[in-house]
Amino acid sequence: MLISGPPLSSPPVDTLGRAVLRLAEMDQPWLTVHRDPERHAWTGPALLDLARRWRDAARARGLRQGDRAVVLMPNDERFVAAFFGLQLAGCAPVPLAWPSTLANKQQALAPLRPIVEVADPRVILTTPEVTTDWPWPFVTEPAAAATGDDVLAGPDDPAFLQFTSGSMGRPRGAVIPQRAAVGCTWSMGSGMGLSPQDVGLSWLPLYHDMGLVGALLCPLLFGFPLHLMRPGEFLLHPRRWLDHAAEFRVTVAAAPDFGWRLVARRVRDYDRDLSSWRVGLDGAEPVHRSTLDAVHQRLGPAGLPAGTPRPAYGLAEGTLGVCIYDPDRPAPDLEWNGRQVPSVGGPLPGVSVRTVTATGMECAEGEEGEILVRGPGLMRGYFRDEGQTAAALRDGWLHTGDLGVIAGGQLYVTGRIKDLVIHNGVKLHPYDIERVAAEAADATLNGAAAFTTREGEDEALVVVVEVPRRRSEGVERRVLGALVRQLGIRPNRVLAVPPGQIPRTTSGKVRRPAAAARFGGGHGP
Structure with a gap:
């Protein structure tokens, strides 16, 4: 089954560097960084000057045109300026996850070193407290003044490298060409009807594709202001996200499904006006109907438009956006398992x-198959990994590894090929098992993990659920009964563990192979 979007108009620029240079024309505050109760606003020219100072500081440590440079910064003007400065040096940034704590610096940085080794950067742009004994030059302060010249990459040169979150084994970095970075951002903004009259707000990590492309590059290309929070502030005080949206008449803001669930769970009796919020995306993980309904129940009385939040689908290998739900084209939910x-x-x-089917044949309408994508945002390939690149990019199509159904001209994402569980000859989506288990255990929606592990010569199905010890009595029996009744399966083991024990990615997704290694004595599917 094949569906296509409308034609894409030509973007005003062909590289991110040229987009950054347009900041010189934005005399009003373009970036406002919120560190409640403080906030700091940056006009376009001021941010452009800071970007050039980071560029010159990196050059003083050996950076040259065409190099790669790690950006390891908090969610504030330092990340933005360092990323933009590398665009003005004709270099490719490699954004990395900012640690949630630096109390034990070596432990916090250890997961990042394998990515740095694969990325092979010339320098690392970061803050003074992060410097360590790694064998790469660190750049921790911008130059006192900008004195160098701008050198821009070409449309086919790398714009940045996106390393996929939660990967096991050798890290894989998607090389995003300048043309793809601009093309995907322009496609997303065009699909959402963005314009200079919009106002953006984000707490999303800027190292993640949803934060980098959706929250930062869309305002850059479409010329509207951005209010930026830190992820930790949202997680502790989700109401502040709503308060900023109401105060600044925000029109565009996004969150993964767990973020919207957190708002629905933690915010009660919200009475400030949210009627300006016309585009709120829900993506980066499976979208739950229960989340969408709970958000509308909580925030509808505050004027939140009926089309907010709207489900979206994308992936790092496509820069970001592939599909976004249009509330003007309503579609019923798909009943699936x-x-x-x-x-x-x-x-x-x-x-x-x-x-397409497992044999490569086109699926019929309503038939589940692998999702393939073609469009302006496709990666060039995985960095220095020809084998994985050849497997992912074939005949101009990106093989996503995701499973979906096309019906009524719209896409429904149902799971992941590599996550399929085969139990007693039946193929099952672990997500379906986890949903039933979490509901039976009264756990959060990402509070369960399902995987298979080898026990002797057999494959055993293991289900792990997170519940507080005070509520753990009888959980295994309830979960087992629910799985038998609703899905007709009987797992070999059900384990109840304390909250926080199931491994997750930085965006909250369950890391099933890591869970299998921790709880199953083997590896998952």
């Missing part, structure tokens, strides 16, 4: 989506 799967909409402008 006992759950309601919301539509993620049709393809964005310039994007085509196919579903």
Whole structure:
């Protein structure tokens, strides 16, 4: 089954460097960084000057045109300026996850070193407290003044490297060309109808594709202001996200499904006006109908538009956006394995989506298959990994590894190929098992993990659920009974563990192979 979005108009620039130079024309505050109760506003020219100072500081440590440079910064003007400064040096940034704590610096940085070794950067741009004994030059302060010249990359040169979150084994970095970074951002903004009259707000990590492309590059290309929070502030005080949206009449803001769930769970009786919030995206992980309904129940009385939040689908290998649900084209949920799967909409402008069977045949409407994507945002390939690149990019199509159904001209994402569990000859999505287990245990929606592990010559199905010790009595029996009744399966083991024990990625997704290694004595599917 094949569906395509409308034609994509030509963007005003062909590289991110040229987009950064347009900051010189934005005399009003373009970036406002919130560290409640303080806030600091940066006009376009001021931020452009700071970017050039980071560029010159990196050059003083050996950076040259065409190099790669790690950006390891907090969610504030330092990350933005360092990333932009590398664009003005004709170099490719490699954004890395900012540690949640530096109390034990070596432990916090250890997971990042394998990525740095694969990325092979010339320098690392970071803050003074992060410097360590790694064998790469550190750049921890911008130059006192900007004195060098701008050198811009070409449209086919790398714009940045996105390392996929939660990967096991050798880290894989998607090389995003300048043309793809601009093309995907322009496609997303065109699909959402963005303009200079919009106002953006984000707490999303800037090292993550949803924060980098969706929250930062969209305002850059479409010329509207951005209010930036730190992720930790949102997680501790989700109401502040709503307060900023109400105060600044925000029109565009996004969150993964767990973020919207957190708002629905923690915010009560919200009475400030949210009617300006016309585009709120829900993506980066499976979108739950229960989340969308809970958000509308909590925030509808505050004027939140009916089309907010709207489900979206994308991936790092496509720069970011593939499909975004359009509330003006309503579609019913898909009934799939006992759950309601919301539509993620049709393809964005310039994007085509196919579903194919395991043998490569085109799926019929309503038939599940692998999701293939073609469009302006496709990566060049995985950095220095020809084998994985050849497997992912074939005949101009990106093989996503995701499973989905196309119906009524819209896409429904149902799971991941590599996560399929085969138990007693039946193929199952671990997500379906986890959903039933979490509901039976009264756990959060990402509070369960399902995987198989080898026990002797057999494959055993293991289900792990997170519950506080005071509520753990009888959990295994309830979960087992629910799985038998609703899915007709009987796992070999059900384990109840304290909250926080299931491994997750930085965006909250369950890391099933890591969970299998921790709880199953083996490896998951």
